[in-house]
Amino acid sequence: MSTHPRRLVTALGLAVVLAGCGSPASSSDVAPGSADGKLTGTLTVLAAASLTDVFTGLGDRLMAEHRSLEVRFSFAGSSALATQIVQGAPADVFASANESQMRVVTDAGLEAGAPTLFAENVLEIAVPPGNPGRVTGLADFADPDLALAICAADVPCGAAARQVFEAAGVTAAPDTEEEDVRAALTKVELGEVDAALVYASDVRSAGSAVEGIPFPEAEEAVNAYPICILGAAPNPDAARAFVDLVRSEEGQAALEGAGFRPQAS
Amino acid sequence: MTLDASIALRLGSLDLVVDLTVADGDVLAVLGPNGAGKSTLLRVLAGLLRPDGGTVTVDGATWDDGATHLPPHRRPLGVVFQDSLLFPHLSVGDNVAFGLRTRGVRKAPARAAAAAWLARVGLDGLGDRRPAELSGGQAQRAALARALVGDPALLLLDEPLSALDARTRLTVRAELRRHLAEFGGSTVLVTHDPVDAMALADRVLVVEHGRVVQAGTPDEVNRRPRTDYVARLVGLSLLPGTGDGRSVRLDGGGVVAVGEETAGPVFAAVRPESVALYLARPEGSPRNVWPARLAGATPHGTTVRCELAGEVPLVADVTATAFAELGLVPGADVWATVKASEVAVYAR
Amino acid sequence: MSRRERTVPAPLLVPAGLAVLFLVLPLLGLVLRAPWSAIGPTLAEPEVGQALRLSLVSATLATVLSLLLGVPLAWVLARSRVRGRSVLRALVTVPLVLPPVVGGVALFLVLGRQGIVGRWLFEQFDVTIPFTTTAVVIAETFVAMPFLVISVEGALRAADTRFEDVAATLGADRWTTFRKVTLPLVAPGVAAGAVLCWARALGEFGATITFAGNFPGTTQTMPLAVYLALQRDPEAAIVLSLLLLVVSLATLLLLRDRWLGRVAP
Numbered sequence: 111m112s113t114h115p116r117r118l119v120t121a122l123g124l125a126v127v128l129a130g131c132g133s134p135a136s137s138s139d140v141a142p143g144s145a146d147g148k149l150t151g152t153l154t155v156l157a158a159a160s161l162t163d164v165f166t167g168l169g170d171r172l173m174a175e176h177r178s179l180e181v182r183f184s185f186a187g188s189s190a191l192a193t194q195i196v197q198g199a200p201a202d203v204f205a206s207a208n209e210s211q212m213r214v215v216t217d218a219g220l221e222a223g224a225p226t227l228f229a230e231n232v233l234e235i236a237v238p239p240g241n242p243g244r245v246t247g248l249a250d251f252a253d254p255d256l257a258l259a260i261c262a263a264d265v266p267c268g269a270a271a272r273q274v275f276e277a278a279g280v281t282a283a284p285d286t287e288e289e290d291v292r293a294a295l296t297k298v299e300l301g302e303v304d305a306a307l308v309y310a311s312d313v314r315s316a317g318s319a320v321e322g323i324p325f326p327e328a329e330e331a332v333n334a335y336p337i338c339i340l341g342a343a344p345n346p347d348a349a350r351a352f353v354d355l356v357r358s359e360e361g362q363a364a365l366e367g368a369g370f371r372p373q374a375s
Numbered sequence: 376m377t378l379d380a381s382i383a384l385r386l387g388s389l390d391l392v393v394d395l396t397v398a399d400g401d402v403l404a405v406l407g408p409n410g411a412g413k414s415t416l417l418r419v420l421a422g423l424l425r426p427d428g429g430t431v432t433v434d435g436a437t438w439d440d441g442a443t444h445l446p447p448h449r450r451p452l453g454v455v456f457q458d459s460l461l462f463p464h465l466s467v468g469d470n471v472a473f474g475l476r477t478r479g480v481r482k483a484p485a486r487a488a489a490a491a492w493l494a495r496v497g498l499d500g501l502g503d504r505r506p507a508e509l510s511g512g513q514a515q516r517a518a519l520a521r522a523l524v525g526d527p528a529l530l531l532l533d534e535p536l537s538a539l540d541a542r543t544r545l546t547v548r549a550e551l552r553r554h555l556a557e558f559g560g561s562t563v564l565v566t567h568d569p570v571d572a573m574a575l576a577d578r579v580l581v582v583e584h585g586r587v588v589q590a591g592t593p594d595e596v597n598r599r600p601r602t603d604y605v606a607r608l609v610g611l612s613l614l615p616g617t618g619d620g621r622s623v624r625l626d627g628g629g630v631v632a633v634g635e636e637t638a639g640p641v642f643a644a645v646r647p648e649s650v651a652l653y654l655a656r657p658e659g660s661p662r663n664v665w666p667a668r669l670a671g672a673t674p675h676g677t678t679v680r681c682e683l684a685g686e687v688p689l690v691a692d693v694t695a696t697a698f699a700e701l702g703l704v705p706g707a708d709v710w711a712t713v714k715a716s717e718v719a720v721y722a723r
Numbered sequence: 724m725s726r727r728e729r730t731v732p733a734p735l736l737v738p739a740g741l742a743v744l745f746l747v748l749p750l751l752g753l754v755l756r757a758p759w760s761a762i763g764p765t766l767a768e769p770e771v772g773q774a775l776r777l778s779l780v781s782a783t784l785a786t787v788l789s790l791l792l793g794v795p796l797a798w799v800l801a802r803s804r805v806r807g808r809s810v811l812r813a814l815v816t817v818p819l820v821l822p823p824v825v826g827g828v829a830l831f832l833v834l835g836r837q838g839i840v841g842r843w844l845f846e847q848f849d850v851t852i853p854f855t856t857t858a859v860v861i862a863e864t865f866v867a868m869p870f871l872v873i874s875v876e877g878a879l880r881a882a883d884t885r886f887e888d889v890a891a892t893l894g895a896d897r898w899t900t901f902r903k904v905t906l907p908l909v910a911p912g913v914a915a916g917a918v919l920c921w922a923r924a925l926g927e928f929g930a931t932i933t934f935a936g937n938f939p940g941t942t943q944t945m946p947l948a949v950y951l952a953l954q955r956d957p958e959a960a961i962v963l964s965l966l967l968l969v970v971s972l973a974t975l976l977l978l979r980d981r982w983l984g985r986v987a988p
Contacts, residue, residue, distance in 0.1 A: 189954050257836070257854065262937055264955040285854040286936025287943075289950060293932070300828070301837040302853050421892050447891035448899075454892040460885055464907040473903075474893035521893070531892075 149176040153348035154200065156184050156191040158207035158335070159292060160231065160311050164368045165205070168355055172348075179348055187290055188212075188266065195220055195340065202349035205337040205356070207231070208266045212336040222346065225338035228356050230371040232332055233270055234310040235323040236298045243304025248274065248325045250305065251282045259294045259306035262287040267294070270331035271307045277330035295320065309333070314369030334373065378529055378561040382419050382439075383428040391415055391585040397561040397578075399434075404564045404576030404593070408604055412585040413565040417531050420563060421454055422447035433528050433561070448477070450529070453522030457534040459514035461506035467517050468493065468502025474525040492520040496550070512543040519554060530555075532564040536571055548574055569608040573597060581605050599644065599721045606644065612689045614643040615723060623720060629686040632662035634716035640723040647680060649717035650691035653710040654701055663713040665689075669705050672698070683711055750968065757965055758958040765962040770939045770948065774963075775970065778945040781856060782924035785863035786871075789920045792864075793871040794913060798901070800872070801879035812876075819869045826865055827933025834861065834934075858935035859942050863924035870923050871916035878912020879905070918975060925971055 149172075157165050162185045169181035184191070184201070188211035195204060196218050204221075205228075206212040212225050237245050243256045251258055260282060261268030268287065275282050285303065288294040294306040299319040313322035337356060339349040355361050362372035378397040385391070391412040397403040405413050418424040420431060422438065422445055431439040438445045453474070461470045471489035476482070486502075493502050496516040498509075506514060515535060522530060535551065536544045552575055555562055566572055572579050573593040581589040581596065581604070589601040600606040606613035616625035618637030624630055631643045651657075657664060667685035674680075679698040681691045689711055693701075703709070731739070765771065799805060800812050818826055834841040834852045844850045852858050886908060890900040906913070928946040935942040937951070945967045952960040 187954065193957075257851065259936065262951045262954075264951040284938065286938050289932055289937060289947070289954075296828075296933075297936070300831050300835060302831055302835045418888075421888075423888050423891065446896070447888075448894045448896045450892075452892060454889065456885065456889065458885075460883075460889045462886060462889070462904060462907075464910070473890070473895075477890075477894040477899055477903075525894070 149179040149345075149348045149351055151179065151345050151348065153179060153181045153202050153345050153352060154184070155181065155203040155205065155352060156186075156195065156199070156201045157203075157205040158188045158191070159185045159290070160207055160309060160315075161185065161205055161335075163315055164361075164364050164370075165356075167364060168352070168361055171360075172352060172355060176348075176351075181348075181352070189214075200342070200344060201340055202343035202345050203337065203339055203352055205335065207335055208333055209336055210266075212338065215338070215340075220341050221338040222341040222343060223339060225336035226353075226357065227334045227373045228337050228361075229335040229365045229373050230332050231309045231311050231335065231369075232328040232371070233267070233274055233307055233325075234313050234328065235305050235325060236295060236308045236313050236316070236320045237305045237323060238298055238301045239318065239321055241321060241323075242301070245305040245323065247323070248278045248280055248327055251275070251284070251307070252280050254283045256305065257303040258282070258284045259286050259288055259297050259303045260284045261291055261294055261307070262289060265290055266333065267291040267307070267309060270333060273331040274307075274325075274327045278327040309369070311369035314367075335370070378420075378431075378433050378563070380420060380431045381429040382416065382426045382431065384415065384419060384424065384426045386415055386424070389415060389585055391419075393580075393582060393585070393587055395563075395580055395587075397563060399561055400559055401577045402555050402562040402564055402575055404566060404572035404579045405582055406566060406569060406572045406579055406596075406605070406608070407582035408567060411582045413567075413582055414533055416582070417454075417533050417563065417565050420529065421452060421531055422450050451525070451527050452529040452531060453525060453527040454531045455515070455518045455522045455533065455535045457538050459506075459511075459518040459538075461509075461514055461517055461521070463506055465506075466502060467498065467504050467506060467509065470506065470517060471502070471521045471524055474521065478525060488524055489520070492524045493517065496520045496554070510543075511539050512547050515539060515547055516550070519551065523554065523558065526560075528560045530558060530560055530562040532562065532566075534566055535564070537566070537568065551575060569597075569605075598719060599642065601642065601723070610647055610690070612645040612647070612650075614645065614687065616641060616643060618720065621715070623718075625687065627686070627688070629665065631687065631713075631718055632715040633718045633720045635720065637720050641720050642723055644719040644721075645689055645713055646717065646719075647690045647692040648678075649713050650683075650689050651712050652681065652691055652693055652697075652701065652703070653712070654707075656710050657712055661712045662715050663718070665711050667709055667711045669703055669707045669709055671705060672703065683709070685711075687711075689713075753961055753964055753968070757961055761958045762962050762965075765959045766966065770943070771963065771966070773940045774943050774945050774948040775966065777856065777859070777940070777943065778925055778967070779970070779974075781859045781863055781944060782867075782921050782927075784860045785867055785924040786917055786921040788860065788864045789868040789871045789924075790913070790917060793868045793916075793920075794875055794906075797872045797875035797879060798905075801876045815872055816869050818866050823866055823927065823929025823931075824933050827862060827930040830858075830862060830865060830930065830934040834858075853934060854936040854938065854942060856935075856941055859931055859944060862930040862934045863927045866927050866930050867920040867923040871913075871920040874916025874919060875909065875913050878909040878916075881912075882908050914978075918978065922971065922975070925967070 155165065165183060169183060173179055173181055188206040188208060191204065192211040192214040195201060195215050204215060215221055235245060237243065250256060260271045263269060263272060291308050291312055295308050295312050295316055297303045298306045299316060310322065313320055337353055339346060339353060343349045366372050377399060381394045383392050389412050393416055395403060405416060407413050419426050425444045426439055437443055438450055468486060468489050471492055472485040475485035475488055490502055493499060496519055498513060498516055509517060536548055539547055555575060564575055576593055579591060579593050579596045580587055583602060583604055589596060589605060596605060597609050600609055600611055600613055603613055614625050614631060616623040618639055618641045620636060622630050622632050623637065623641055623643045633643060665685055665687045667683040669681055670684040671682040672679050677695055678692045679695055681693060683689045683691060691711060800808060832838050836845050836851050841852055886904050887900050890904040895903060926946055928950060931944060932947050937943050937947050945963060949960050949963045952963055
């Protein structure tokens with residue numbers, strides 16, 4: 111049973127043709143995924159759930175450019191994805207929400223080339239619209255009268271939450287330790303908790319359903335997102351093109367728009 | 376102090392209209408074929424079905440009329456069903472005590488009364504058994520004890536013997552007869568077996584297609600059946616006709632000589648053992664002699680029951696020896712004779 | 724009753740054998756892969772005992788609640804002539820087909836702080852249900868009760884109603900008849916339904932983690948603990964799964980001997 115959002119993007123891209131974003135496939139080999147600089151076949155990207163909106167948009171962009179390319183995504187928790195890769199899931203690209211799960215893959219020697227960081231994410235306090243609990247900062251998480259959600263210590267957002275609490279000297283009194291960050295966010299959206307500690311990107315993705323409150327201690331737990339092409343990638347050219355797109359100016363702008371901090375130099 | 380019922384009920388294809396009266400201490404047998412409405416009638420008396428119209432009163436208390444319907448659990452009655460229907464999850468003793476417990480009797484006296492009744496029906500000491508450990512006859516005796524332990528005003532018996540094998544049926548019937556004689560309330564016995572009716576009932580009500588077709592003492596019904604169904608049950612050939620002096624002109628054609636003066640619409644009834652069969656027209660001048668064809672023959676103990684087709688349809692019982700000596704086979708042409716004095720005749 | 728030796732026809736034997744393999748092999752996998760050295764330390768963690776106790780208590784309470792509410796409902800479905808009975812039956816079995824997570828969200832919408840009933844409870848009595856053990860029991864009952872209702876309804880339909888007629892002629896009103904005759908007659912069906920219900924409640928995950936959240940000692944049942952352990956330490960997850968398996972099997976076997984054994988020797 112999975113509670114992770116999972117979306118397969120199979121739609122053909124819009125008929126948008128952009129000049130200047132040339133084919134990054136530099137190899138002169140005639141790989142299965144590349145013919146005359148055009149990418150074909152299927153590209154499979156396993157990505158952390160928090161990247162759902164940004165990556166779906168970037169995938170559409172790539173498909174619009176390469177009409178015979180199909181980009182498929184599997185969005186889930188990074189640890190679930192890392193386990194799938196180690197168990198032999200056929201995929202081209204892995205984008206993790208943290209370096210430890212990327213390490214699971216690199217320790218198994220399943221990457222092609224070193225992973226690169228492409229984004230950062232920091233925690234933010236998410237509150238329902240109008241902030242009914244009048245939450246102002248991290249210290250409010252010690253208030254036993256408020257309904258509060260954080261992530262379980264076993265998942266990355268929970269580990270990060272504990273780091274910032276420690277840094278701020280706050281003894282948190284949460285009512286629930288959610289299994290992932292989306293579940294925590296959902297409870298804010300439903301108004302069932304007064305505040306939850308989630309990532310800035312999650313606050314942005316929820317639109318007007320939640321309000322975000324940044325706090326300085328968030329810098330104690332900056333989360334870096336690595337991406338890599340997998341060694342067994344069936345479509346390495348398309349994989350290269352997708353990674354380049356993520357790290358391009360356009361990709362970085364999309365990430366920033368979604369609440370991430372750009373990282374690629 | 377009686378049961379008085381006048382019931383009208385439509386249920387599916389059944390259209391039941393029955394009036395009946397049973398005096399205290401009396402047993403009324405309701406006799407009829409399957410689907411005649413006997414069991415429906417019993418369910419109405421028990422209160423399990425509400426009649427469309429009519430009344431049921433017992434000892435002057437109204438159980439059913441247009442305005443009231445006393446639910447079954449408020450009626451002082453006992454019912455014995457065909458399959459005993461002892462509760463499988465209770466011991467035999469608790470089954471018998473059930474009716475007392477629901478009516479507020481404490482556990483100890485209820486147990487004692489149940490044990491006493493079990494002894495009365497010959498099941499002394501079997502109170503701790505499970506119903507599954509009883510034979511069919513024992514189960515039916517326990518069911519009788521369960522129905523009678525509360526001293527009901529009305530006892531209803533629904534084919535109480537038909538699930539038993541022939542030998543057990545004889546014993547249980549005899550015991551039932553004794554218990555019914557001791558029982559002070561009214562009893563209604565539903566059965567399709569004329570022997571039950573004859574052996575147990577003071578009066579018999581014959582119901583066919585939801586209507587009473589005959590009522591009387593068992594002897595009357597036995598000797599003077601008014602429908603083919605009853606006639607067949609009691610083993611008579613029933614010949615409807617019109618009386619004309621010492622003979623009856625049959626509705627189906629032919630004339631039967633009878634031993635007494637008669638007039639108007641009547642039944643002539645002939646017992647199978649009164650009919651004699653011959654291969655050739657018999658000598659002398661018997662007044663009732665008819666040609667017939669042997670339509671069927673069924674061995675019946677030491678006799679063979681012969682179905683005769685012809686102008687006057689009859690059933691004849693001949694000894695197996697005679698049957699063999701005559702060399703009878705189905706389809707054979709025979710002559711049938713009956714003495715006029717052997718023909719019962721009674722008004723329709 | 725015939726005691727004839729029953730030989731299994733080959734067309735039944737083969738699929739039956741496959742079914743056994745299909746059901747047993749995954750369990751066998753758990754046992755074979757069990758990290759025996761990790762069992763001791765994992766079981767020694769105080770949270771494990773808490774989660775196990777909470778699981779057993781809440782599943783049992785959910786079963787009791789299901790019996791109290793579900794048996795009467797089954798009676799209505801099987802015996803009454805209420806109009807729209809088939810619609811009612813379809814409605815009460817909805818939780819069977821509803822993804823449990825959706826069930827959890829639906830419970831929020833009714834019993835949550837912002838829910839139709841929950842808001843009133845909160846404003847009038849300052850009572851909030853989500854994130855409490857009560858919420859765990861409610862979520863488990865919601866998901867598990869249909870199993871009981873369907874079992875008991877089937878048993879009631881198969882029961883001989885003439886026994887109820889007999890009881891009525893022996894002076895028992897409908898309630899007494901139900902208690903003294905109907906219920907004992909369908910006891911095996913009720914027992915089977917209760918076992919199914921308990922097992923389903925014990926394994927409940929989706930509705931519980933959504934509606935009750937996850938907090939050790941209050942709402943973290945074994946399935947939640949297993950799921951979260953899987954995020955961090957798959958070996959611990961296997962140990963916890965085995966523990967849940969052993970405890971539930973032991974309970975069911977014990978019950979079968981004491982309870983079912985008496986009804987059907």
